[in-house]
Amino acid sequence: MGDFDLSFFTWEMLSKFVLKGFIFSLELTAIATVGGIIFGTILALMRLSGKKFLMVPATFYVNGMRSIPLVMVILWFFLLVPSSFYALFGSTGVDYRSEISAIITFIAFEAAYFSEIMRAGIQSIPRGQVHAGQALGMTYSQNMKLVVLPQAFRNMLPVLLTQTIILFQDTSLVYAIGAYDLLKGFSTAGKIYGRPEEAYLLAAVVYFVLCYLLSYSVKKLQAKIAIVR
């Protein structure tokens, strides 16, 4: 065993370096989940609309995003989003360029994955439900809003939550553009205290505890939903 020293692991270290990154990781996860579900639902509806001019671009977008690594997507957006966009956020835009770029990237990227989940969810609703809505004289959008989507969301809830946990893990990849997330918080602290290896180990423990607890609760929720249905 080499020398391993965890004595730098104090509340002061956490509040000074890690907390800021942890908050950003949570923000990024939350914004990308909400944004991804909104845009993902739109993409899924486009693909299921039966209209070619909507289906083709949506399919192209979803399959394109799903065939390239997230790291490359992160690099692409960091390269392509013009500085005039960051200027919209004033001085925050200049200081937090990587973070803003990461948020846009994750919304765009996760939308493709959420749309596949939504599509599977919408398709899991029996045709009879749609026909019943039509028989009641509902329009397409009424039928979607009142009959199909509420049931689809419920069917898909466990998968959506699991995807959110994966998304939380993936936020660590903003390392590629130097955004300050949970992992960066630990690695910065590791550098300053001269204990980089210990810091990575602590980061792994923190990620593990968070993700394990979350996936455990999803499992519990899944069991609960299964009984009700």
Next chain:
Amino acid sequence: MDWQVFLNDDGGGRTYLEWMIDAWGWTLSVAGCAWVVAIVVGALIGTVRTLPNSPWAVRLANIWVEMFRNVPLLVQIFIWYFVLPKLFPAMQQIPGFALVVVALGFFTSARIAEQVRAGIQALPKGQRYAGMAMGFSTAQTYRYVILPMAVRIIFPPLTSESMNLLKNSSVAFAVSIAELTTFAMQAQEETSRGVEVYLAVTILYAISAFAVNRVMAFVEKRLQIPGYIVAGGTGGGH
């Protein structure tokens, strides 16, 4: 756009094009080796999780899956690359390539083990009982009855896990393995031709992922039992 940039010398006596092809080779080697690790370990762990009379083996296999599934890949690569060699100095002799292969392989093995377990448990209980009624031992039941069916059930999710593995190999940039993403970042910095470099790398990733998909689809078709249709997996993942 200026594609001439790929014919420029990178300062080390080779063109950027040659460098990129090398990098593609590294991506494919990392992904290929990690795939073998992931399949072998994943199949083993996944099978152990369904064993009927070995609660401790099942528990250990479950711990394996939870451990490798709940820590981000990037952090796991750092653990293999920086933390473990510090804890066990003997590991400092192991080349970085091998450490990344193990990291990526074990990470993916947890996901594959989950698919294997689900595939085995999706089989009707009668299959297992039929094996027992024939007087098969547990090992024989798995070898002749359960695994041949399970392999076919898990093929669609296995295909998407294999594509995920290829895409996840990009995370090796973090420890400077000379693969495509590392090339993309360095060539972008040196040439300032980001769009061309990224576009070429993105296309190579897409081609590779598509090739994996076709190969797996071909094998799946060859293995198919006529008249036996299995359901595909759901979306999500990466």
